[in-house]
Amino acid sequence: MSAAQRPRVPGRMAAAAVLGVAALLAGCETTNMRMGSSEAKTVATGSAAGAANANASDALERCESPLGTVSLIENQQAGWYTILRDQYRLPPTANLLRLLVQQSNCFVVVERGAAGMNAMTRERALMQSGEMRQGSQFGQGQVVASDYGLSPEIVFQNNNAGGASASLGGLVGGRAGGLLAVIGGSLNTKEASALLTLIDNRSGVQVAASEGSASKTDFGAMGQLMGGSGGARMGGYSNTAEGKVIAAAFMDAFNQMVISLRNYKAQTVRGQGLGGGGRLGVDGAAPPAQTSAPRAATGxxxxxxxxxxxxxxxxxxxxxxxxxxxxxxxxxxxxxxxxxxxxxxxxxxxxxxxxxxxxxxx
CATH class of the missing domain: 1.10.101 (Muramoyl-pentapeptide Carboxypeptidase; domain 1)
Structure with a gap:
């Protein structure tokens, strides 16, 4: 067979490969950074500054004026927090709640976290040392009291993971109060139900409790997330399916709480009053007047x-x-x-x- 009669396949293949690479490169041209991408958002989106907010979710309930001050309390020693941090690689839930609460204008958020309190202590120490310039105004008597406390707690559950569900539930031990988010579901569905409680910091009385839920059906098996490779892929609330469904459950629970607080009525106990012994008296118990501590004399x-x-x-x-x-x-x-x-x-x-x-x- 002469050279002219030989098939020219290699040349054609090379040309096709070149065209394929060119097409791929052409497809890679649109790689500009996009800010505010909807694919990277959760229901907790936008910003807040004082009573003003920008790009907040339309689904968030709002108040005309704040009902008091609130501090976010997160037990970082709890089992649910370990799972959230180590397996899901998610940031503290308080970060989400801070944004939702301030955007709603229902409460004024005050800092009680360890990092924030340490920062305030550091500035006061600098003031006392004489290093700060005149007029810095870091003296005592300026910290705002926290009227209420909102404490999150999450319980994880995987219905398809066999013993994993029981072991994860055992880490939490069925504790009551705070924020409860139960996550589970089928191969392609995740659901979250959340319980929020609001505590009066002065009296220790529970002021409100609410339940919310969210679900998402377009992502893979929960069991895959429990392994090492699954955990390594986890990131923030905005770029993980788990984070998005938790954030949505938080918002739903908070919305339900705000709706109830609009019609809030303080609970009263007839007879001895709140904390005075209650109406369910115990036989043989001393009257409250005999067990209460005497008030300190003043003036x-x-x-x-x-x-x-x-x-x-x-x-x-x-x-x-x-x-x-x-x-x-x-x-x-x-x-x-x-x-x-x-x-x-x-x-x-x-x-x-x-x-x-x-x-x-x-």
Missing amino acids: AQAGVAMPLRDAQARLNALGYNTGTPDGAMGQRTAAALRAFQKDKGLPQSGRLDTATADALAQ
Whole structure:
């Protein structure tokens, strides 16, 4: 066979390969970064700044004005948190709740996390050391109280993983309260139900509880996520199916809570009142009046006719410098009291006794 008669297959194959590579390269041209991609979002999206928000989910319930301050409390020693962090590679659930709560304008979020509190302590230490410039205003008495506490808790469950479901549930031990998100489902479905509880920090009374749920059916088997390779693929709430369904359950539970809080009515106990023994009395129990601690005497009940703060203000007006009246007995206040007592011919005890209070009141 002559050279002219030989088939030219290799050349044609090479040309086809070149065309294929060119096509692939052409398909790779559109690789520009896209900000705000809908594929990378959860229901917790956008931002919040004070009472303003941007690009928040339309499904989020909102309040006309805040109902109080709230702190997010997450037990990082719990079994559910270990699973969330080590197997799902997800960030703290408090991060999601902070955004949802502030965007709703139902509560003002105050910092109580370890990192945030450490940062505040560090700044105060710098202020006390004298290193900060004048006017930095990092003195005491500026931290806002947390009226309520919202604590998340998650229970993971995989109905198709056999013993894995029982072992994961055993890590949590069926604890009550906080946030409960149960995740399970079939080969291609994941579901999450969430329970949120709101606690009054002053009294310890549960103010509200709510349940929410979410489901997603377009991703693979739950069992694959329990292995090492599955865990290594996990990331944030926005780029994992597990994170998205958990975020959706959180929002649904929070929405249900807001709806109930709009019609909130405080619970009352007839008879002894809240915490006074209850209506389900135990036979032979002592009456609450006999078991409660006596209140500390103040003012005239303690034999002193004038509160210390008022005494400090009076001493300042008379020229005895006590500093800013704060109701605390410091060295400056004691020195001012002794000077006043000396001028009035009273025993120089440096304490606000009845005779000194009477003299200041004249």
